[in-house]
């Protein structure tokens with residue numbers, strides 16, 4: 001909408017409102033401008049007048065306007081529905097391969113040692129199975145080899161600097177030097193290395209010092225994307241942030257309406273009719289007390305009401321569509337990852353719809369044999385800090401690094417809270433067909449070694465915090481993955 005158009009719309013709304021004796025506060029006016037629809041304006045304004053009268057409000061607030069607009073969109077949504085959903089003809093096939101429950105943790109040094117030992121052991125056995133990891137030497141032995149020796153070792157990165165990396169294994173710690181004249185491939189890989197990640201190093205010995213020849217990532221094997229016989233699809237989304245003043249309820253409801261009736265074109269109607277599953281990769285609600293002064297940016301200031309409100313919206317999704325939800329850093333569960341599912345008292349509200357399945361962050365689910373690794377993505381902040389080619393607006397690069405390092409959140413002790421206790425559940429042990437994340441509010445999709453990478457954006461307009469960080473979200477887009485051929489479509493709802 002152009003600014004000049006907005007000015008005209010403002011005038012038109014104010015004139016109509018005055019005729020009905022309505023006084024709008026600036027925020028209420030802004031919402032009406034953003035949701036302007038010439039045809040429905042008179043009806044909406046008269047409903048606002050009724051609602052304001054009921055509430056004894058002299059000046060109409062944003063709460064009154066949003067409640068009226070929300071109700072009118074919901075009524076519109078309930079109006080149309082497909083006569084026949086193609087996805088309904090296919091039986092459900094969902095297998096939960098991994099979902100974590102809350103575990104007792106303490107600040108126990110031995111448990112933390114076990115955690116890193118588990119990480120090292122899992123990733124080093126992936127590396128040891130590779131043909132290019134021979135001859136292998138443990139780090140202590142590598143350091144005692146005579147000059148001109150060559151070999152491979154497996155290390156956890158403690159620190160990376162321009163000309164060396166400080167590394168350790170379960171027994172020894174040392175510095176490995178990066179030759180000044182190293183090739184582009186090595187420089188590029190060093191750029192991707194993250195603290196606390198486990199990698200192979202091909203080395204040579206010179207002047208009793210270890211020099212790095214190349215870095216060997218554990219990586220994922222190349223395999224063909226698994227397709228299925230049935231012509232059904234999965235809608236992938238995340239970061240709804242229900243309860244935030246910036247939640248784009250209108251666009252989100254438009255998406256639900258699309259799931260019910262498929263929009264205007266024949267192609268879209270068919271696409272919508274084939275949706276059998278929906279995955280929401282965290283930040284379902286905005287939460288309360290997530291960051292300082294958040295209450296000033298909340299439309300709904302009670303977590304229970306946030307989940308209740310979202311549940312009402314999700315209840316409009318056709319029943320045959322199974323909705324898989326996981327928590328993000330704004331949801332009501334423990335903060336550190338792996339996060340157990342959203343607390344029962346709130347998840348029950350969502351599950352009361354009958355078609356919602358609440359799992360942990362991360363989790364692994366098989367839909368008709370296609371494996372989905374679903375992870376909110378909090379560690380992308382650390383990856384953007386430490387890796388050269390990752391940034392908030394290119395989440396697919398961070399996803400690629402996670403797969404190459406076979407770990408969802410390698411960096412410990414930085415921004416991402418991690419449960420470092422006992423087993424390391426964040427190692428990517430099983431290779432997925434689809435890797436779905438959210439968190440950075442930017443829609444991007446890509447492919448890495450035949451794995452579909454989908455970062456599914458958001459339903460929240462740009463917040464003040466994002467303005468400070470220079471992050472430009474891409475709201476109101478959903479991804480639709482066709483399981484029959486692996487094609488990914490972006491559908492815009494703004």
Ligand SMILES: [Fe+2]
Nearest residue numbers: 239283328439
């Ligand atoms: Fe979010």
